[in-house]
Amino acid sequence: MTRRFIAHAVVAEIDPGNDLIRAGVAEDEDGDGFFLLFMSNLSEPSRQNVSLGLDSHCLVTPDQGTAYGCVREVTLSGRLLTVSLDPASLDDLELDDPEIEVELDASDEDIERMREVLAQVLAFGRAGARPRLVEL
Numbered sequence: 001m002t003r004r005f006i007a008h009a010v011v012a013e014i015d016p017g018n019d020l021i022r023a024g025v026a027e028d029e030d031g032d033g034f035f036l037l038f039m040s041n042l043s044e045p046s047r048q049n050v051s052l053g054l055d056s057h058c059l060v061t062p063d064q065g066t067a068y069g070c071v072r073e074v075t076l077s078g079r080l081l082t083v084s085l086d087p088a089s090l091d092d093l094e095l096d097d098p099e100i101e102v103e104l105d106a107s108d109e110d111i112e113r114m115r116e117v118l119a120q121v122l123a124f125g126r127a128g129a130r131p132r133l134v135e136l
Helices: 047-052 087-093 108-122
Strands: 002-007 009-015 020-026 035-041 058-061 065-068 071-077 080-085 099-104 133-135
Touching: 009 108, 020 108, 035 108, 058 087, 065 087, 071 108, 080 087
Parallel strands: 002 099, 071 133
Antiparallel strands: 009 020, 020 035, 035 058, 058 065, 071 080, 080 099
């Protein structure tokens, strides 16, 4: 089954001071409700992060469910964001379904900015942990 929700908030941020890139969607404008937050570093992964398997994108869900390298496919067509996750990551993310569809209720400018930043997040780190399909 597919998890579906309408995102009334979209975030896209590049923060060089904290070596962080993030793009996300949230059900509520204040960031509450269900959300998906995609993050990565700006700089190359450290040896320690590589040894710990933290050398890829990160996805955070409500209740701080977190998994690295878990996005298998992502597409953004018009205002519909579709995300396919590695089923092995569902327990870590506290999700039941590996497929998520998000209708984006945001401005065209915010969606375009999220598209650009999300592409950077998902291109981060080791090649084997990058999504096999990215259509942004």
